[in-house]
Amino acid sequence: MRPTPADLQAARGAVIDDLLPEPLRLLVVGINPGLWTGATGAHFARPGNRFYPALAAAGITDWLVDPAEGYREEDLAHLRAIGLGITNLARRATARADELTDDELRDGARRLVDTVRERRPGAVAVAGITAYRTAFGVRSARQGRQQSWPASALELAEQGPPGGRAALEATPLFVVPNPSGLNAHATIPTLARDYREAADAAGMETFPPRA
Structure with a gap:
């Protein structure tokens, strides 16, 4: 069942596990979980979010995943099989991204650098230019x-175990549009185009595009 209004309110502050399959080909980085994701445990789960329609239109997934009631086992298995990872800059669920602080986003940059250094994805796509800049x-x-990872990211990588900077420099980095329905500057076709570019850099398979 879809979450009720009470379920959504109870999801404030929830922390959702990252999806980090092995091998990890494309790592998509959201801003933070919304309340629908907090309630269901499924990333980009809110109805009207265009993330999964864009993946299907780009041929990144073999069918349209609909996680509004949480992931079906076959959908989650498919995302893992194709090597699609999902994480967030900020971990706590909120109703709106503007409830986050700049410090939370900067902490997320450090966590992303650590994830890339440890898991070595084929490519990284940060979904949201404003959050990326901050x-x-x-x-x-x-x-x-x-063209390269930001200097701040490379500095963070150098603070960890040896080889961290090289791991970042070897990982293609994209900034792609936020798939939220509130982003009027993007459509499913334009999202699909941008996501496909990142998927190609990650060496992902191409399925027949799905409407």
Whole structure:
């Protein structure tokens, strides 16, 4: 069953586990979980979010995943099989992204660097240009494939075990549009195009596009 209004309110502050399959090909980085995700445990679960329709339209998934009531076992198995990982810059569920603090986003940058260093994804796609700019301190960043990881990320990587900087430098980094229905600047076709570019860099299989 879909979450009730009471379920959604109870989900405030919930922390959702990352989806980190092995091998990890494309790691998608959201801003933070919404209340629908907090209630169901499924990333990008709110009805109207265009994340999974864009994945299907891009041929990244072989069918349209609908997690509004939580992941079905076959959907979750499929995401793992294709190597699609999902994490967030900030971990706590909120009703709106503007409830987050800049410090939470900057802490998320450190956690993302650690994840990339440890799990070595084929590519990383951060979904949300404003959050990306705040997290990494790059106010002039634009959407698309980044020429390199921000200097702040490379500095964080150097603070960890040896090889961290090299791991980041070897990982293609993209900033892609936020798939929220509130983002009027993106459509399913444009999201699919941008997500497909990141998936290609990650070496992911291409399925027949699904409407």
